[in-house]
Amino acid sequence: MEVKFETxxxxxxxxxxxxxxxxxxxxxxxLYILVGVCLAMPILILxxxxxxxxxxxxxxQTGVETVVEGFRNTWEAIGTLSTESAGMSMxxxxxxxxxxxxxxxxxxxxxADDFRSGYAKNLFTVRARKGDYVISxxxxxxxxxxxxxxxxxAGTMVGGAIAGLPFDTGAAGVRGIVMCLLSKLCLxxxxxxxxxxxxxxxxxxxxxxxxxxxCVGMLFxxxxxxLTPLNSGIRNVMLCVAGGALFSVGLGAVSNTVxxxxxxx
Amino acid sequence: MNAIxxxxxxxxxxxxxxxxxxxxxxxxxxxxxxxxxxGSGKSTTEKLICGLLVPSGGSIQLFGKDYTDENxxxxxxxxxxxxxxxxxxxxxxxxxxxxxxxxxxxxxxEVSKVLKMVRMExxxxxxxxxxxxxxxxxxxxAMALLGHPALLVLDEPINGLDADGMRIMREILVxxxxxxxxxxxxSSHILGExxxxxxxxxIVRGGKMIREMTAQELDVDCRTYVSLRTREMNxxxxxxxxxxxxxxxxxGGSIRVYDAAxxxxxxxxxxxNGILVSEIQTDKIGLEExxxxxMQEKEGR
Numbered sequence: 001m002e003v004k005f006e007t008x009x010x011x012x013x014x015x016x017x018x019x020x021x022x023x024x025x026x027x028x029x030x031l032y033i034l035v036g037v038c039l040a041m042p043i044l045i046l047x048x049x050x051x052x053x054x055x056x057x058x059x060x061q062t063g064v065e066t067v068v069e070g071f072r073n074t075w076e077a078i079g080t081l082s083t084e085s086a087g088m089s090m091x092x093x094x095x096x097x098x099x100x101x102x103x104x105x106x107x108x109x110x111x112a113d114d115f116r117s118g119y120a121k122n123l124f125t126v127r128a129r130k131g132d133y134v135i136s137x138x139x140x141x142x143x144x145x146x147x148x149x150x151x152x153x154a155g156t157m158v159g160g161a162i163a164g165l166p167f168d169t170g171a172a173g174v175r176g177i178v179m180c181l182l183s184k185l186c187l188x189x190x191x192x193x194x195x196x197x198x199x200x201x202x203x204x205x206x207x208x209x210x211x212x213x214x215c216v217g218m219l220f221x222x223x224x225x226x227l228t229p230l231n232s233g234i235r236n237v238m239l240c241v242a243g244g245a246l247f248s249v250g251l252g253a254v255s256n257t258v259x260x261x262x263x264x265x
Numbered sequence: 266m267n268a269i270x271x272x273x274x275x276x277x278x279x280x281x282x283x284x285x286x287x288x289x290x291x292x293x294x295x296x297x298x299x300x301x302x303x304g305s306g307k308s309t310t311e312k313l314i315c316g317l318l319v320p321s322g323g324s325i326q327l328f329g330k331d332y333t334d335e336n337x338x339x340x341x342x343x344x345x346x347x348x349x350x351x352x353x354x355x356x357x358x359x360x361x362x363x364x365x366x367x368x369x370x371x372x373x374x375e376v377s378k379v380l381k382m383v384r385m386e387x388x389x390x391x392x393x394x395x396x397x398x399x400x401x402x403x404x405x406x407a408m409a410l411l412g413h414p415a416l417l418v419l420d421e422p423i424n425g426l427d428a429d430g431m432r433i434m435r436e437i438l439v440x441x442x443x444x445x446x447x448x449x450x451x452s453s454h455i456l457g458e459x460x461x462x463x464x465x466x467x468i469v470r471g472g473k474m475i476r477e478m479t480a481q482e483l484d485v486d487c488r489t490y491v492s493l494r495t496r497e498m499n500x501x502x503x504x505x506x507x508x509x510x511x512x513x514x515x516x517g518g519s520i521r522v523y524d525a526a527x528x529x530x531x532x533x534x535x536x537x538n539g540i541l542v543s544e545i546q547t548d549k550i551g552l553e554e555x556x557x558x559x560m561q562e563k564e565g566r
Contacts, residue, residue: 023362125338127335
């Protein structure tokens with residue numbers, strides 16, 4: 001009695017795993033819920049802040065008056081100019097950058113589902129290489145995050161039109177806005193490996209993955225407006241691509257080690 | 266070459282030692298019944314074989330290669346605890362996902378084939394979460410059978426199956442070992458069912474293998490006994506107790522005399538003491554009793 005073993009190439013292995021992961025990701029209701037949220041969020045933000053623009057609130061204890069400032073321009077929901085302050089103001093917080101936290105929800109639930117359903121058990125029994133899993137998950141989750149960012153962008157256009165905000169590109173120019181959006185898409189490749197690492201650490205424990213992802217994501221949150229201002233150039237895009245590649249490879253290797261060295265059930 | 270060869274396998278969970286230098290040899294083509302109490306280390310061993318846990322020490326070889334070898338692992342089918350299926354997916358899609366993971370060239374054909382094997386063709390479009398426990402077990406078996414595995418690792422696969430389901434499972438396992446040259450490692454607490462199909466046995470206790478044997482060796486080891494009934498059971502039992510080393514009353518109320526030379530000798534002995542035997546037969550203890558005896562022996566009872 002003799003057993004014949006077939007050898008599969010890396011390309012074949014990755015292709016089959018990507019096919020499974022893409023199928024899973026794009027048949028998962030969660031993705032469409034999150035894309036819907038991303039589409040609705042800028043509409044609500046732009047319409048509500050425009051309604052509140054100029055409203056004066058008074059602190060009853062100190063008597064200090066605060067004037068609510070809304071968005072002056074539709075593009076401010078995508079990013080701020082590098083010369084402007086991107087601090088803790090409402091328009092500095094309520095913009096596309098919030099999506100990097102929503103991406104954590106997508107990645108953590110997507111990976112935790114593998115472990116909670118027992119699918120990971122089937123997968124890792126027949127697939128000894130954990131690296132394939134990490135690469136495939138990084139690519140698919142990146143694609144999901146990009147879709148969410150694009151949905152937010154589309155929602156911003158609709159929201160800007162409904163709120164009657166100008167679409168004047170101003171100092172940023174069309175090129176700057178396109179580069180800004182491209183940088184933000186590439187920046188997802190920095191956040192996805194962080195969330196993936198926490199997801200493989202947490203495995204079935206979704207709460208652990210989410211808490212870890214949010215905490216580390218928060219550390220990088222303030223860096224987003226600086227790296228991807230509204231008047232971005234090719235240098236910003238290249239910087240985000242390099243950061244994404246570095247984080248994907250570096251943290252991917254750590255995720256791979258975590259899967260190799262820890263129990264999978 | 267053996268399908269599984271384990272030497273000195275140990276696994277610690279924190280301060281708890283689940284496996285203490287376990288050795289195991291599963292020949293190719295065998296249906297290996299893996300028996301042990303709850304917490305004895307059966308599932309841990311199976312998870313280690315499947316690469317789901319990291320061993321603390323020892324070695325595992327599958328078909329002469331290290332268990333981490335990716336080519337070998339592609340030939341392992343598994344059903345541990347519950348089948349790994351997405352609850353909202355239909356049965357067909359769950360199987361198609363695993364077929365894709367195995368890079369099976371013609372997945373539709375293969376999935377249809379395994380569903381037919383486990384008599385689940387009609388449930389292919391059911392959502393997994395709506396399937397009964399027995400159906401889920403069969404789906405798990407179907408999933409394990411995808412890609413013509415050379416080794417099947419099954420943890421309690423007959424739990425939750427009805428009598429018909431158990432019969433089907435038996436037929437499948439015997440069929441794949443004969444026709445597909447597959448080796449099966451199966452753990453179960455339903456020893457009566459296991460006895461009907463297993464060709465080899467491994468009995469584990471406290472994280473150690475305490476006995477490995479073939480079905481033929483078990484047959485030789487299983488002691489014969491004479492079971493009898495009389496109107497004076499207590500007097501008969503006392504009388505036989507003086508003559509034979511082990512005399513017991515079984516659950517059915519009959520007297521069992523182990524290691525007796527022949528039934529005639531017992532009948533004669535009782536007749537000489539004025540006791541008439543109304544019923545007598547010779548039988549052999551089964552796997553279950555053998556296992557209980559062995560456990561009691563190990564406990565020093």
